[in-house]
Amino acid sequence: MATAHLLFGFLGSGKTTLARELEQRHSAVRFTPDEWMARLFGEDPPAEIFQEKVAATLALLEPVWTRCLFLGVDVVLDYGFWARSERDHARSLAQAHGGRALLYNVECPIDEARRRVATRNREETRSLYIAPETFNLLMCRMEPLQADETFLRIQHKFQ
Template sequence: MATAHLLFGFLGAGKTTLPRDLEHRHGAVQFTPDEWMARLFGADPPADTFPQRAAAILDLMEPIWTRCLRLGVDVVLDYGFWRRAERDHVRYLVDQCGARALLYRIACPDDEARRRVAARNRQAACSLYIAPETFDVLKGRLEPLQGDEVFLTVEPSKA
């Protein structure tokens, strides 16, 4: 049975390291919307078009990762899954594919997450620029995992 590895965590929590590890350990295909966004629209896309573009990328990825699951190939969904509705929707799709979902919770203190985001912003790698003010605005959009959601807690890397 194929597995969808779902990564829940905020900016700078360490979600970049775990998907690479899961990809290698399970022979999985990794789907990271931020990488697609940066490649298609640059590292700092305009805030007014970001939600529509992000939704379009997720819409493009969905038939690909669900097809992988139906073919018996594990996937790693490096989405963050900040909203409960997103988590529920993806778990439903995974179930419809005859696969199982494993949800990983990755968390670290805000000061460490801010440090990591600032360091990432200075790199030329394919990632999105996150302004300090944006960090605060987005933090308010994170919906914590609920008591009925089964998840594995992963200690973030020291990177």
């Protein structure tokens, strides 16, 4: 049975690094919306259209990753899944397309996450630029995992 690997975690927690590891380990197809958004809409889309572009990107990816599951291919969804409704939706879609969902809680201390995002922002090849004020603003948007959500806890080590 194909697996949808769902990555929950805040900016800079190590989701994309884990996604790349899972992609290799499971011969999976990785979907990292930040990378798609940067290529489609630029590295720093204006705030007033950002949510619209996120929705468009996710709508573009959904039929592709669900088709992969239907064909028996594992997928890695490097989405963040900050809202419970997003996690529930992905789990439901995985099951509806003959797969199963496995949720990973990717954690790291907030100061380390902030440092990683700042470092990533300076790299020549990055996905989306995250301004320090945006980092702070987005922290309040995460809905914690609930007691009824089964997950694997990942405390990733990085250099």
